[in-house]
Amino acid sequence: MSQAIVLYWHPMSSATPVACALAELGLPHERVKVDITTGEQRRPAFLALNPNGKVPTLTVGDAPMFEALAIELWLAEQHGVQRGLWPKAGTPAQLQAFSWCTWAYVTYGAQVMRRQAAIDKGTPDDDHGTAALQAMDQLLAVLDERLAKQAWMLGEAYSLVDLCVGSVIGYSAYLGAPVNKHPHAQAWLARVQARPAMQVEA
Ligand SMILES: N[C@@H](CCC(=O)N[C@@H](CS)C(=O)NCC(=O)O)C(=O)O
Missing domain, CATH: 3.40.30.10 (Glutaredoxin)
Known part of the structure; x- marks a missing residue:
């Protein structure tokens, strides 16, 4: 058990x-x-x-x-893995899964925190807040390029990578990140956020 x-x-x-x-x-x-x-x-x-x-x-x-x-x-x-929501150990997809989840929380997340700090200070559009939005815009372009070629982060099927990356991107949109400038990322985010599991009280 x-x-x-x-x-x-x-x-x-x-x-x-x-x-x-x-x-x-x-x-x-x-x-x-x-x-x-x-x-x-x-x-x-x-x-x-x-x-x-x-x-x-x-x-x-x-x-x-x-x-x-x-x-x-x-x-x-x-x-x-057993539920088909994460790649098997040792596969190329597993390497991408670790990479993109870390990208979202660490690389993109650093800019989210920078923007959040400017908002918390009451000056969302100070130098830090603006630079964070520009950096997020560049990172969103990388994400958009991937999602122009495939429906989900790992290919043709939804996975927990979509949930992980989508959660960070979704929060950043709430802080003003220009997700709507990146049509594939924007459409993907809407699909991620529509999942029944995203509607739980949380
Ligand atoms: N990097 C941490 C951040 C956790 C975090 O900052 N949690 C906040 C809520 S969003 C919290 O518990 N704050 C309580 C406090 O700082 O006293 C993670 O991803 O788990």
Whole structure:
């Protein structure tokens, strides 16, 4: 029997893509809401699971893990292959899957954080906010080129790479990233966001 999975989450947060991935996989799990607006994330019991005091945090049996990207990759590797939602180990597609998910969270994500910082300062269009949008525009062109040739990130079938990359791109659009200048990426994002699993309360 597989070990119990518990997701520590807060609505509309970095935990959202993890909640959607669990729904897409149809994996039974428990949800524990951590109210990050009242400081629940700094309680000792929670810090023992994630010393950073952040959601998402996942426990698998007694073992905790954190960072949305790590959790999504673990879920995909552990539970996605048998459901046809993640490539088999050792295939060229698996290498692309790791590359694009990391691209979204690390390379593109750095620009998202830069834009977010400018917005949080109350000056979204200061030098940093504007430079972040320009950098995202260039990265979106790379994504658009891939999606001009194929319907989904790995080819002709939807995978958890679409969920992972689409979650970051979707959030960036909300911060003003020019996704609508890139028609293939824009159409793909709409298809990703229409998945039933993306509609879960998260
Ligand atoms: N890089 C982390 C970011 C996690 C993060 O910043 N979570 C926010 C919610 S979106 C949080 O828990 N904030 C609570 C706090 O900073 O006190 C990840 O992807 O998991």
